[in-house]
Amino acid sequence: MRYVGIDVGGTAIKAGLLDETGSLLESSKTPTPADSLDDLVETLLQCVEEVRSRTSISGIGIGIPGLRSARTRTIETSPHIPCLAGVNLEDLIQQKTRMPVITENDANAGAYGEWACGAARGLQHMAYITLGTGLGCGLVMSGKMFRGASGYAGELGHTVIEAGGRQCACGSRGCLETRVSATGIVETARERGMPESLTAKSVHREATLGNQTARAVFEETGRLLGIACSNLINLLNLQMIVVGGGVMASGDLLLEPARQEAAKRAFPPSARDCPIVQSQLWPDSGIVGAAMLARDSS
């Protein structure tokens, strides 16, 4: 049995063909037409048909950035791809392909991928945190994707760490993702007097070259990530926190202060039970998870 896993991002759509064990057999990448639903659906159909012209598939899983209602299977909001709001993408793609289709929040799909085939394989309780432009999170509890009442659980990025903190894209203030994300890193670097033109990648490069300000930016970001991890650990008594996403190219520069801070703040027995590790599947966690959700929901 083979499955197509698709990860719809704000700028690129990644698609992969996977076997039933979650091995990625091939993958492709194409720009996201974020302004037109027709163009987006057409691009998704092309991804599927391109694979299906060569091999038979049993289902399609699609990770999308936004809130997907578990009750109606409609995408309620998608700030980076506004044309998806109010759309039941599952039904649309299903009607056109006559295949079983499942959609899921992209961070949830990433969590499911790491749980089914990656760093957290075989565990019962885990969280996946993905650090990109924003901060995404998905939870697997008692060996199942944890969706909450309506499908919107896991929005760790919008838990508040500073009451009067930075303005967040969600409309609130002081959300974790205003500090722990690529955007947050750049903002912190600016606040500390680094040049306006920096990106998270270039702050990282500066840090590896020994720039003390850049190192301090990563320290501080890592410590805040650690506070968020300690909250998750105390709240949920997890077996593992897996961290992925583009920002994790910085690896231990971020994870080491995070581990230290989490160990300091969480109850020691809970902290001992919960290693904080780097993703095994990144950058493919999302497509692997989407395909495995398609496998397990059919």
Ligand SMILES: [Zn+2]
């Ligand atoms: Zn927010």
